Amino acid sequence: MTRISNSPSPLPQTTVAASSRTPDNSTARATAKPAPAKLQPGFDASYWSQLESLAGRPPANATDITFLREADAAWNERIELIRASRTAIWGSFYIVDADERGFQLFEELIAARRRGVEVCVAIDSLAHLATAFGDKLADRKKLAGLLEELKAAGGVVSWAGTLDDQLKNPGAGIHFKSLVSDNRVAIVGGRNIAEEYFGEWDDFDTRLEGPIVQQIGRATLELLRSCDPTPAPRRDAAGDRLAAQVQGRIAELLAKPPPAGGAAPTRPPVEFRLLTFDPLVDGRGDKTNTITEALIRTVERAQSEIVLTSNVVVPDEQLRGALVAAARRGVRVKLVTSGPEALNPALHLANSLLYGDLLAAGCEIYETSQHEHGKMYLVDGQVGAYGSYNASKQSDARNAEGLLFTNDRRVVEELRRCVSQTISKAERYTEPPNRFVGWLQKMAARLFGS
Numbered sequence: 001m002t003r004i005s006n007s008p009s010p011l012p013q014t015t016v017a018a019s020s021r022t023p024d025n026s027t028a029r030a031t032a033k034p035a036p037a038k039l040q041p042g043f044d045a046s047y048w049s050q051l052e053s054l055a056g057r058p059p060a061n062a063t064d065i066t067f068l069r070e071a072d073a074a075w076n077e078r079i080e081l082i083r084a085s086r087t088a089i090w091g092s093f094y095i096v097d098a099d100e101r102g103f104q105l106f107e108e109l110i111a112a113r114r115r116g117v118e119v120c121v122a123i124d125s126l127a128h129l130a131t132a133f134g135d136k137l138a139d140r141k142k143l144a145g146l147l148e149e150l151k152a153a154g155g156v157v158s159w160a161g162t163l164d165d166q167l168k169n170p171g172a173g174i175h176f177k178s179l180v181s182d183n184r185v186a187i188v189g190g191r192n193i194a195e196e197y198f199g200e201w202d203d204f205d206t207r208l209e210g211p212i213v214q215q216i217g218r219a220t221l222e223l224l225r226s227c228d229p230t231p232a233p234r235r236d237a238a239g240d241r242l243a244a245q246v247q248g249r250i251a252e253l254l255a256k257p258p259p260a261g262g263a264a265p266t267r268p269p270v271e272f273r274l275l276t277f278d279p280l281v282d283g284r285g286d287k288t289n290t291i292t293e294a295l296i297r298t299v300e301r302a303q304s305e306i307v308l309t310s311n312v313v314v315p316d317e318q319l320r321g322a323l324v325a326a327a328r329r330g331v332r333v334k335l336v337t338s339g340p341e342a343l344n345p346a347l348h349l350a351n352s353l354l355y356g357d358l359l360a361a362g363c364e365i366y367e368t369s370q371h372e373h374g375k376m377y378l379v380d381g382q383v384g385a386y387g388s389y390n391a392s393k394q395s396d397a398r399n400a401e402g403l404l405f406t407n408d409r410r411v412v413e414e415l416r417r418c419v420s421q422t423i424s425k426a427e428r429y430t431e432p433p434n435r436f437v438g439w440l441q442k443m444a445a446r447l448f449g450s
Contacts, residue, residue: 001073004065004270004410042301043382043407050297051273051405054290061269063210067414069374071198074191075101077207081181082108088118088250091179092160092223092400094388095127097194098139105193106146110153119155120246122227124173126161131194156243158227160400165280172280174227175399176388177205180217183253185209188216188402190375190388197373204309204374204386204418210258212272212404217254219276221247223400226281270408278400289316291389291403292396296322298379298405302331307378307419308391309336312347313365314354316396327361335391336422339367339429355429366426374422376415377403384412 052058068074082089082105089112096102113119132140147157161173180186189205191197208216229243230236277289299306299322306326313335315323327333335358340348355365377385387403389395406412 001070002067002414004067004414005063005267042303042380047297047301048273048407051275051294054294054297055273055275056290057215057274059271059273060212060215061210061271062208062212063269064208065270065411066207067418068187068189068205068207069202069418071201071203074187074189074203074205075198077205078179078187079104079108081179081185081187081207082112084185085112085117085181087182088120088253089179089181090118090120090217090220090224090250092122092174092176092220093193094124094173094175094177095131095192095194096123096143097131097192098135098143099195101195101198102143102193103146106143106150109155110146110150113150113153113155118246118249119150120158120224120243120250121156122158122160122174122224124161124175125159125231126166126171126173127192128159151239154242154246156224156229156246158224158229158243159231160223160227162228162231164228164232169279169398171394171398173399174223174278175395176220176223176276176402178216178220178402180213180220182259183214183217183256184259186213186216188387188404190373190386196371201371201373202368202422204376206386206404210269212274214254214258215274216402217250219274219402221250221254222276222281223278226278226400270406270411273405274402275405276400276402279398280400288318289396291401292316292319294403294405295319295377295385295389298377298383298385299323299326302326302379304380305332305334305378306380307334307336307376307416309372309374309376309419309422310391311338311371311373311375312343312351312390312392313337313358314351314393315391316393319391319396320358323363324357324361327358327363333358333361333363334366334423335363336366336368336372336419336426338371338373339369339427341369342371352429352431355431359429365429366423367429368422368426370425372422372426374418375403376419378412378415378419381412381416383407384415386415 109119151157165172178188186208187205191203191205197203225247230239275291275294277291296319323333375387375389385403385405389401389403395401
């Protein structure tokens with residue numbers, strides 16, 4: 001695992017296992033100011049001002065970052081984070097599968113609750129229902145029992161994308177993946193809680209410390225408050241009151257300054273802009289998804305190269321148009337996604353039919369044989385972003401999502417390293433675009449939604 005730390009000790013190239021980290025000394029005080037970034041053409045102060053305006057929150061620093069590309073490390077960090085929690089742990093999950101990963105996660109959350117830690121998490125209803133069809137009945141019952149055990153112990157399990165949500169915005173849900181502990185540590189990225197995301201799939205998360213955790217914690221809590229702890233037909237006033245009380249206590253924790261610890265930092269922290277958007281809360285109508293808008297503005301300023309990895313490459317019409325325009329003005333656009341060996345063949349066919357205008361403009365599409373689930377964005381080697389937002393219509397119009405943007409060279413270089421490794425194992429898509437079929441597909445998407 002690669003780590004960025006501004007502690008006084010020599011900066012390691014790799015970090016030791018999560019269980020050996022000492023909690024009392026792991027958070028450095030954010031007293032050092034970030035080194036002034038060299039303002040490059042296209043990504044000057046006006047660009048970052050635009051992003052801050054879209055975010056609706058100021059930039060925030062991370063004093064310690066551990067990059068979690070490796071699956072085992074990503075899982076171990078989650079388990080260690082729960083075990084080290086002392087006050088509260090809250091998180092947003094898209095999928096929690098009825099397998100050993102899902103079982104262990106909730107066993108650890110139950111143990112945390114029993115030692116007095118506030119626990120509040122959310123699961124996406126539609127995604128949970130869809131994945132349940134592939135699980136054995138006994139496994140589904142076991143997971144349901146663990147969820148009930150956590151609630152019986154005073155924890156909160158809420159549901160996103162309930163029937164009420166679907167009536168407002170069909171397909172709505174929470175796709176933001178976060179886990180926050182004690183207003184001190186957060187893990188954010190692309191992974192869901194299921195064996196495949198910590199096994200054969202490639203993905204990307206980071207473990208963060210510093211003031212950015214408070215922003216992630218607040219954004220996560222806002223999402224949790226939009227969820228339903230007792231969805232119909234199991235309406236339960238007592239359960240609703242408990243959820244409100246637990247979330248209120250987490251809000252009180254977030255109102256306090258983040259805990260300090262360790263020696264004063266000697267290296268500049270990493271500055272992030274956190275962008276989040278929830279179509280159900282923030283509304284659609286004439287409101288643009290602020291994450292999509294931030295990506296469009298970033299793509300429009302690109303001068304040499306755009307690289308992104310995404311589960312699928314079927315961006316909404318405006319982002320697609322920005323990518324096409326960038327390729328036509330000479331920017332090298334590389335889109336990395338899952339190929340037919342990784343995706344369901346029917347899904348891959350449906351997606352590839354929409355490659356037409358991207359390919360015609362000169363965009364390069366690379367497909368992996370191993371499922372690529374990371375969501376990483378790189379522009380001109382100067383701007384990097386990662387989080388839960390796929391380059392898809394679903395992410396733009398239906399799901400609550402989040403992305404972290406930065407121009408810190410250390411983060412940008414790590415993202416570049418991960419993406420380069422992925423492209424080295426991928427194959428470039430060379431099929432000629434079927435323009436007529438692609439046109440029909442786009443017309444259907446406009447008429448019936450994504």
